[in-house]
Amino acid sequence: MNQAVDYIIVGAGSAGCVLANRLSENGKHSVCLLEAGPPDSNLWIHIPIGYGRTMFDKHVNWGFYTDPEPNMLGRRIYWPRGKTLGGSSSINGLIYIRGQRQDYDHWAELGNPGWGWDDCLPYFRKLEHNDLGPGPTRGTDGPLYASSIRARHELVEAFIQSAEANGIPRTDDFNTGDQEGVGYYQLTTHGGWRCSSAVAYLKPARGRSNLEVITRAQATRVVLQNRRATAVEYRVGGQMRTLRANREVILCAGALLSPQLLQLSGLGPADLLRRHGAPVVLDLPGVGENLQDHLQLRLIYEVSKPITNNDQLRSLWGRARMGLQWLLFRSGPLAIGINQGALFCRALPESDRPDVQFHLGTLSADLAGARVHDFSGCTYSVCQLRPESRGHVRIQSPDPLQPPSMRPNYLDAELDRRTAIAAVRLARRIADTEPMKPLMKREYRPGPDARSDDEILHFCREHGATIFHPTGTARMGVRTDPMAVVDHHMKVHGVDGLRVVDGSVMPTLVSGNTNVPIIMMAERAAEFILTDAGRAPVPQEVAH
Known part of the structure; x- marks a missing residue:
């Protein structure tokens, strides 16, 4: 394995698989994709009804629980999340939904230019292969299938x-x-099989010499030097390893684990980090806040x-x-x-x-x-569709293997x-x-x-229980917003070489299932990253 690559992607879920494909597509950049779970070789992942089998399977499912919820009679709510190639797109209910025009226009109104419906629509069309045929809002040549029942x-x-x-x-x-x-509903299926992001995006790219995929590799920390992301530490086979990033580290670990990883790396509410023995590199009070779910x-x-x-x-x-x-x-x-x-x-x-x-x-x-x-x-x-209740995700210790505290405040x-x-x-x-x-x-x-x-x-x-759409915990927003974590290009405020690309950056929850919107966001992020790569040299401090 290389000791350094251009791009490190943490998490092979809905977004991570898209980025692994798009960033390695032109052959100019070396890419490493780290996934904490195993390969998606379980047959029940690929049979559409199989999510009944993977719902409680700890091999491919993190199987999280929320904190006791006072508004829910003190119950701890079970939160399944995908832990395999494809992430939650490999264990979800297969529903193909984008949301409403106003969802995205609202993101733009909140200070995120380029995220209105009309801006996002070309990327929705780009990603999809819709069996309803061509139309002003539909795509028919993309890798992700939208199949009618x-x-x-x-x-x-x-x-x-x-x-x-x-x-x-x-x-x-x-x-x-x-x-x-x-x-x-339309479903993310094709020919009787599940069409996860791993199937749609990662499988066609696996033969590329500039893409490496490492499974059962859990990221534990982003290494920050002078407020620049320079490497990722991860655990694989019981051993700790470090991989350097020549250009960027991209977190795609989802709305629960991306904020945890940011906090463990020293980016988050300073009081929280100090309380749990984590370093304070930059006080970012919005990391882990703004949690929303259906x-x-x-x-x-x-x-x-x-x-x-x-x-x-x-x-x-x-x-x-x-x-x-x-x-x-x-x-x-x-x-x-x-x-x-x-x-x-x-x-x-x-x-x-x-x-x-x-x-x-x-x-x-x-x-x-x-x-x-x-x-x-x-x-x-x-x-x-658009709850007003807000919760949080917060580390409970400096141990990266301990799940964070999750409180949706339903x-x-x-x-x-x-x-x-x-x-x-x-x-x-x-x-x-x-x-x-x-x-x-x-x-x-x-x-x-x-x-x-x-x-x-x-x-x-x-x-009441989750319908599996936690989002918002590293939200997009302007630098002057103290609770914003990333800018409209998904770059972490105040840190170079670090982005978050997953459901955590949604400022507000979309009106419907989140898988397809997250894939769209990753398609957009890939263009942002490649555009930046084309006009910026490799930073000298990480070039060697």
Whole structure:
């Protein structure tokens, strides 16, 4: 292995795989990609329904837990995050969503020029291969597949018709910038297989001589000299190693581990660093703050007909049939996953654009990825799109192998509580509308006893969980903003040769699933980095 490369990328997730491909593409730069987890060789990673198997698999999943959440009855919420090539794109629910036009325009308004919807749209188009065909907002030549669900499901069709009866229009494309509507999701799948960022971006680049990928290599510290990132220390095979960066270190470890690594390296709130014995290189109070996540509220219904995945998974014949469909035709539930029905709409009357998102799942279980119920069941999973509650990620010790403290502060804001109650009532209204109504035999959770606002809110506190979108902990912003961590080119304020490129730099959470937006951000970051490389020489202090 080389002792120095031009670019060190920490984390082979949604963003890291993109950067490994793009930065090594022209052959001019040497690139090393460090990934704490193993290769993505587990078959269940690549079978779309397999996230039920990887949800609790510590080999490919960090399996984090939040701190006890006072707003959630003191519960510690399970937070799965990908720990393998592809990161969370290898274990997620495969949903292909960009968010709303206003999400990105708001980023630009916050002092991040070049991040409005019209600026980002060319990169969304560049990354995607959309089977809906060409269009003003779609791409058809990119490496990441956006595949439509062609098979129709009785439950999803009833859900769509019931939503339409409540004034919500049907749509086939939720990615035009205007999401409002109901229909089927598009998925990051291709030919019955998962299309993770490792498959879409890293696999085609693995044969390049200027790209090295090291798995089971956990970064422990960014080495800073005179406020310049010059190297990365990492642990592999029980040994500590140091790799020098001739040009840049790029953190792509995600909204939980990127801020932890910054703090361990001496970049973060000075009082926090001193309290835990970390060096203070630069007081950056925003590192680890501004944590945002989508809170998932899962209403579960018993279905009056045996048409759910519960029915198939509970019987030997059902499982065999599912397996044969996938083996012979790369179709059926194994090729699609669970969440098929999509709905973006307004739960609060004062909202001027969709404020909630539904994932209609054709199975039911007490937890996402847990064993299915012994009855025919479905799940209305609904989340508030733009929560106002803010939390934090903070180191608990100078030990890089100890997970950080994670505190999302779910339901801390009054708007979030009102939206949660309205979302549950909206889900019930759709379930009680023809043609969905006769299919809903009974409401299993929250159940008929939860009727008042207080009772519904208690259900949200007792059973709410993450929908896997933590972001915002190293947010983009202007240098004069004391809580901004990176600039609009994702360079860490006050430090040379160091960028953060992952969901942590989102100033505010996008209206929907985060995988595709993060890939778009990495495509943009690659251009920033290569442009800088073309006009700036290698810094003399790290050239030798």
